[in-house]
């Protein structure tokens with residue numbers, strides 16, 4: 001009965017109607033009813049009453065390459081950890097996992113020696129660049145030489161993190177734009193070596209907007225306040241620099257991460273893909289953008305079926321299942337897995353098989369050198 005004390009007598013509600021509620025809900029219901037009047041957005045988790053087809057997919061229809069995964073300690077993984085990982089990959093039909101956090105030099109070699117040797121063909125390492133000392137004499141030459149060496153050791157791509165464009169500074173303390181000419185030799189080398197650059201720049205545009213009740217990422221900014229961005233440099237500025245690098249280096253293939261943060265504006269993303277034939281993109285952490293606009297997203301993925309790759313970012317098998325369901329089924333109004341990304345429900349895109357195959361693996365086979373095509377032959 002202690003719950004009764006938490007009940008706020010409704011000012012506009014009369015005694016008789018409160019009695020009615022008690023009768024209707026029973027005594028135990030009063031407290032929760034009262035709490036419900038005060039509950040926060042985070043607490044609201046309505047259970048859908050909609051009765052429609054539910055498809056449970058735990059395995060992709062075709063073998064796939066996850067082009068966006070992070071295994072910082074790849075070089076130190078135990079036999080048991082690698083065995084578990086490969087078992088989970090097999091269960092999901094993930095043929096190849098691309099580790100974007102391979103590092104460079106000795107750390108990269110350790111990742112290759114550990115992961116790639118344990119299960120040949122199943123893992124791919126992308127090299128990273130160390131921006132410490134950027135702008136000092138010899139930095140560009142040193143970095144180009146290191147990358148060349150890393151590719152010689154087996155790196156199959158270059159991953160650029162979002163620190164470039166937001167946090168990396170030159171010796172004068174100025175922010176280094178992604179299209180800084182001092183980086184041009186690096187992008188050119190990737191073209192020469194035939195390796196793709198998976199490049200993540202910026203963040204979702206709402207991180208630049210006021211953290212108010214109109215902001216679609218209000219919850220994420222509440223849970224992760226450090227993600228709030230100052231107004232300058234603007235999202236448009238940072239992303240313009242990113243697209244400009246792709247524009248300046250037509251001989252290099254760029255995989256613009258996270259749908260270039262344009263999952264909410266596929267028309268604009270399509271215009272960029274039309275303009276920049278060396279631009280590709282991937283689905284890491286932006287699935288909910290597609291699932292909320294199934295008709296537009298389906299048309300987009302059919303039109304740009306040669307330019308989009310499967311990527312996930314955070315590794316969690318149950319979350320991949322939501323990717324499979326969204327891409328493969330025509331289910332309606334089902335749950336996403338991270339409320340701070342999306343408080344809305346998803347709808348399946350029901351993609352044609354030939355489009356699924358391209359997104360799941362055929363595009364990766366074309367773009368990432370050295371993949372083992374026989375892993376995809378059987379389906």
Ligand SMILES: [Zn+2]
Pocket residue numbers: 068070200284313
């Ligand atoms: Zn990532």
